[in-house]
Amino acid sequence: MAVVEAHTQHLSSGQAHAHDEHHDHHDLPWIRKYIFSEDHKIIAKQYLFTGIFWAIVGGAMSLIFRLQLGFPEADISWLKPLLGKWITPEGKLDQEFYLALVTMHGTIMVFFVLTAGLSGTFSNYLIPLQVGARDMASGFLNMLSYWFFFLSSVLMFISIFIPTGPAGGGWTIYPPLSALPQAISGSGAGMTLWLISMAIFIVSLLLGGLNYITTVINLRTVGMTFWRMPLTIWAFFITAIIGVLSFPVLFAAALLLIFDRSLDTSFFLSDIYMQGQALHYKGGSPLLFQHLFWFLGHPEVYIVLLPALGITSEIISTCSRKPIFGYTAMVYSIIGIAFLSFIVWAHHMFVSGMNPFLGSIFMILTLIIAVPSAVKSFNYIATLWRGNIIFTPAMLFSIGLVSFFISGGLTGLILGNSAADIQLHDTYFVVAHFHIVMGTASFFGMLAGVYHWFPKMFGRMMDERLGYIHFWLTFIGAYCVFFPMHYIGIAGFPRRYYLFSSFDAFKTFTELDAFISMAAIFTVSVQFIFLFNFFYSIFRGRRAPQNPWKSNTLEWTAPINPGHGNWPGEIPHVYRWAYDYSKPGAADDYIPQNIPFSQTPESNLPHEKDEE
Amino acid sequence: MVTLLIIACILLLVLILLLAFRAHVLIGIIKNAYTGKVGVANKINAIGILIFFIVGLIAFYFSYQTAKPYFLPEAASVHGLATDRMFWLSMTIILIAFLVTNVLLYTFPYLYQYKEGKRAYFYPDNVKLEMMWTLLPAIVMTILVWMGLKEWNIIMDFPPEEECVVIEIMGKQFGWHVRYAGKDMKMGKYSFNSINNVNHMGIDLSDPNSMDDFCPNEIHLPKGKKILLKIRSRDVIHSVYLPHFRVKMDAVPGMATKFWFIPTKTTMEMRDQLGKPDFNYEMACTEICGKSHFAMRMVVVVDEPEEFEKWYAAQKPFVEENASSLNLPVKSKPVEQKTDTMSVAVEIKDTVNLDVLLNAKEEKSVALHINFAPNEFSLSEEAKTKVDEIYTFMIKNKDIKLEIDGHTDNTGDPKKNKELSEKRAKAIVDYLVSKGVKKNRLKAKGYGSEKPLVEGDSEQAKAMNRRVELKKIN
């Protein structure tokens, strides 16, 4: 945590500087300005730094268990200084700790990096700036939202170091495994901390989400109608709605699980005999938990992905110098995906023992959701067609995202088919699928966002050449890590396995597993190029011009280092949509949203005139 | 030394890179601040995208060819053949979609890379085109759904139980237990309350139908017959996974689940076909269930129906096999009941290997039968030789910590038993400490008669229950 604090402090010195230049600072004590700040821009950066911190932790964890999977024979005593007693005397990774690492890796990546780190950063940063608001609807609640997240992070982080180890039942924490400390040591204090941390996380997310929704509905500047909002805002807006509707269900599930664990209730437990004892639980249903979990869990993958898609839409359009193709269709497909995401959850449970008829229904609904997703991909590609494409690092990562979104989305069609899923469920095919479509795709969206909005956030440019190197190595590395996992999955290898050699059927592919592990080490290592570039550029990067990408959205009309309140004078009015790129007749190849039609008679389409 | 050298090299490398980068940036700053000019890098990236695609496709093709032999291990069930066909059909469809979209995605950036003075084509939408590419995936999805539904409904349409060979599978941490209905073809009832160290599945022994049920160590299946798996779990969720039969179904505590299928190839046929004389079908667990989730293996054998009948007939009922420890009045094989009054009368040979504690795949405790005189808690010489075994074990394994639990049989006052058992456990600990084992590595506990190893009042049972258990602690 110290890391985060330190960053925040560094950041503050850079910021103070900026403030002096613009003479717009209010007389707030230092701590209220940079630590307990109510300014959405500071809060966004706090989310970003915490997210980066968690990404390092989650990535490091994946390396440790990839070592085990790729080189199960290796002696890893040299990790003892780091892992202590979790390395057995024979120099092997402890079996339960393997599961704990997988669990924490999943939890951290999904919730702390790609929900809080991604949504928290960009929703906070961009919503007020792009809709034309001085700040979030409630700065105070926004601040609380971050600090609840911080508290939840601290608890989750502590849980990694307790003697019984962190939660180890998988990020899906299915009871009874997660309910009974006798079942696995991670289900002791580690699980308690996991549940409390997640409960606090949900509070944070709800505070943040309600703020995003309110801000978008109430604080749009004059002329910013819903149908003129950039797709980023649509994505953040709909994501927040999904979050607010689905996370409380996880809260309920977590609460009932807490009751089962500490108050001896039987919501999820029944007929259990463990370690020589028949337990008293009676009449609970483990399946109930799964329904509750996935009622959040599936929307969650869209909570992770939609903001990344929104960011990509914006970047692809800007860097192709073309309007996003099919803006209306893009909006409707976001809404469609959001709606459908609530009614497909049981595709994670085809072979859980639930009624097979439900399986049929959920298969149909699941395959329907593929349609709006396909539309989005086609529209991205159509946007590239006959563009005038500038490959900024952000653009490259956006193209990478579309590539992963297609690759991973397609395998979803196979998994959504309940009959085919019988064999593939809980194998590496699933691991490959979700890492590509949700993990890597969203990660690329996040990186694209950082590269694209870095000049706005820090008033400086990141180094482009390092950005290119970072992109290419990451892009190649990520495909090398996750693509071969399909093969392993089709061969039937189950996930969450410490070792495969215990089965004849899973003995093949040891070399491929080693290859994947090396690719993973490589891919994670090259992220340091990014980290270096990021921190270096905060202090030493070249000064950014006001609108480096020649973009149309409102944030680029604000000062290079926007102060509190974002625009020094009046908030600009909006007269057009965000995508007037390369409009025929226009002098320049972009017309920002705040330029009235009256100033651009040469390029106006017949129906375009100012309403005022 | 080598490590130091490596670290030094890495540091040096990092330093050089840093300096180079700093120089590069400084030059950039001297030249100008950020200009936004599109340079030669744009061209390189555009070409890079194209090369990535081509090289990627080639890598895809070759890696696919190498991996292919292991794909979808040879299907050996009727529905498995059908779902495999469907899998490959869907795969073909998505492969086509993959190729079409990717060709466009990777060539457009190359074709439409930035050119000075060029204008992009202002093309905000085209309703007809969008309609088309909404409908197209919708049609493809409909086909996929229809195929999947058909197959799913066949798989989930269970035949009547009488037509099937019924096998009960129960998962536990960490292993499987299976039960067949025996000669009467009727499976006895079960209850999790009846589970103990012998009766792992909690078979209801008062149910006459249970009497001929048998619980083999491997699953046998007759080829070409309908098999019905009745699946349950006694602790956490597990999942029955038979990769070759394309069978997967969760085992859930408190909820019975099932799956049915028809095996199509005997183990022998499969060995011939694959040219692997030691091939075996296997059952694995695919729901995370704890420490040894990865090691829940059970061998499955598919026989010709006649062989299966023979095997089936040769199996001994569970109650018969375990009559002594279950303490049941079994007609076919009466147990000799010893009635010695001395509490040490029944000798039990411990062939204990303490090393199992080291690499224990499950929470393991080892039972030792160390004899004490009645109501005594000091160690006899004979007892000491046994404790010495513990001593050497602890010296060999410096990190291990043990809990020593005393247990008595159920004769006499439970409270006194508990005290006695605790004193005995303490005596062992003291003896070990006296020989030089650190005190913090040991813990003594007494359970009296609370946790019998086996139920019953027979002397055999009592002797089994009078014991010391060693548990590894952290």
Ligand code: HEM
């Ligand atoms: C270098 C990057 C990464 C590598 C090498 C990696 C590797 C893996 C592997 C091999 C597993 C399966 C382990 C097992 O089943 O035994 C896994 C699980 C998982 N990963 Fe990653 N991963 C990476 C990044 C990510 C990202 C960005 C996400 C974000 C969504 C993510 C989310 C998950 C989740 C949710 C699980 C499932 C955890 C569970 O089974 O409970 N991973 N990862």
Ligand SMILES: [Cu+2]
């Ligand atoms: Cu889902």
Ligand SMILES: [Cu+2]
């Ligand atoms: Cu299991």
